[in-house]
Amino acid sequence: MFSSSSSGFLRRTPPPTSTTIFKQITKDSVRFLCTPKFGIGQRLGRFVVVPRGVSAATTAQDLVYNAGATVAVLGGAYALVRAFDDLTRREILQQGLSRKLVHILSGLLFLVSWPIFSNSNEARYFAAFVPLVNCLRLLVNGLSLASDEGLIKSVTREGDPQELLRGPLYYVVILMLCAVVFWRESSVGVVSLAMMCGGDGVADIIGRRYGSMKIPYNHKKSWAGSISMLVFGFLVTLGMLYYYSVLGHVQLDWVSTVPRVALVAFVATVVESLPITEVVDDNISVPLVTMAVASFTFQH
Numbered sequence: 001m002f003s004s005s006s007s008g009f010l011r012r013t014p015p016p017t018s019t020t021i022f023k024q025i026t027k028d029s030v031r032f033l034c035t036p037k038f039g040i041g042q043r044l045g046r047f048v049v050v051p052r053g054v055s056a057a058t059t060a061q062d063l064v065y066n067a068g069a070t071v072a073v074l075g076g077a078y079a080l081v082r083a084f085d086d087l088t089r090r091e092i093l094q095q096g097l098s099r100k101l102v103h104i105l106s107g108l109l110f111l112v113s114w115p116i117f118s119n120s121n122e123a124r125y126f127a128a129f130v131p132l133v134n135c136l137r138l139l140v141n142g143l144s145l146a147s148d149e150g151l152i153k154s155v156t157r158e159g160d161p162q163e164l165l166r167g168p169l170y171y172v173v174i175l176m177l178c179a180v181v182f183w184r185e186s187s188v189g190v191v192s193l194a195m196m197c198g199g200d201g202v203a204d205i206i207g208r209r210y211g212s213m214k215i216p217y218n219h220k221k222s223w224a225g226s227i228s229m230l231v232f233g234f235l236v237t238l239g240m241l242y243y244y245s246v247l248g249h250v251q252l253d254w255v256s257t258v259p260r261v262a263l264v265a266f267v268a269t270v271v272e273s274l275p276i277t278e279v280v281d282d283n284i285s286v287p288l289v290t291m292a293v294a295s296f297t298f299q300h
């Protein structure tokens, strides 16, 4: 059995196990939907042929392909915000709940979209362009240079445009940071965004509703909120890592990965529970601490 390599040579690989075959079929089926149908990245059965000396990053087709993926994800981001604006206007969702659901879904769907982009070195910058555009939207509306009522209604708690310049702005900056610095091949970016979105986001929803028992050192936070952050942060992170491992972007030994994710979730939960929100927003402290702990635990 042979597999292709970027130099164009073929090298012997061991016969596949049933798990490998399952993963390859899954990866091929997703990649087939994403990989350009001709030229660079052309498929020959299980192999992706990259002609010698031609990097995918330099082809015009790759640039056009990634630009198309960026437009699609931008459209998804705009549609998401519009959908929750509509639900809030119709009073199907409270504004606070809408904001938290946008917090949870935006980052997780952004993570889900990363495999759409090509394998070129520049792909991460095309992906990061999406949070950059939203960063500019938040700045323009937060400074009242424009007034996108849909954005303000679905993303602020009280409807004050200046709210856009805090939590939401920090949030999209973290999305950009993870896309550019960590991208798909590192678990750190995936873990950080999953914890910020799947953990911190759920803590707010559960904590507001069931958080009667407050944490002794921070009466603004509750045991229910923190426990839900620990549980959902752990589960959502494992789910996202599994998604990336099935697509072949990360290779994980699950026996060691599960306790590592549990440790990261625990530390992120403790940091989120601290009474430091007045000093540093959760959308900064939680992902940055997660990046630090995940960088240490997943690289050792």
Ligand SMILES: Nc1ccn([C@@H]2O[C@H](COP(=O)(O)OP(=O)(O)OP(=O)(O)O)[C@@H](O)[C@H]2O)c(=O)n1
Binding pocket: 099, 100, 103, 167, 168, 200, 203, 204, 205, 206, 207, 208, 211, 220, 221, 222, 223, 224, 225, 226, 229, 272, 273, 277, 282, 283
């Ligand atoms: N561990 C937690 C986290 C949140 N909450 C509840 O959720 C509310 C908002 O939590 P917080 O994370 O502070 O949200 P904000 O940072 O204010 O909102 P955003 O992240 O959207 O800016 C808290 O006041 C509390 O009622 C909780 O009970 N326990």
Ligand SMILES: C/C(=C\CO)CCC[C@H](C)CCC[C@H](C)CCCC(C)C
Binding pocket: 073, 074, 076, 077, 080, 081, 099, 100, 102, 103, 105, 106, 107, 109, 110, 113, 130, 131, 134, 154, 155, 156, 167, 168, 171, 172, 175, 283
């Ligand atoms: C309310 C928020 C944070 C406060 O804790 C989230 C703000 C979200 C931004 C307004 C929109 C961000 C969109 C993402 C960059 C891309 C999502 C793409 C996906 C396909 C929907």
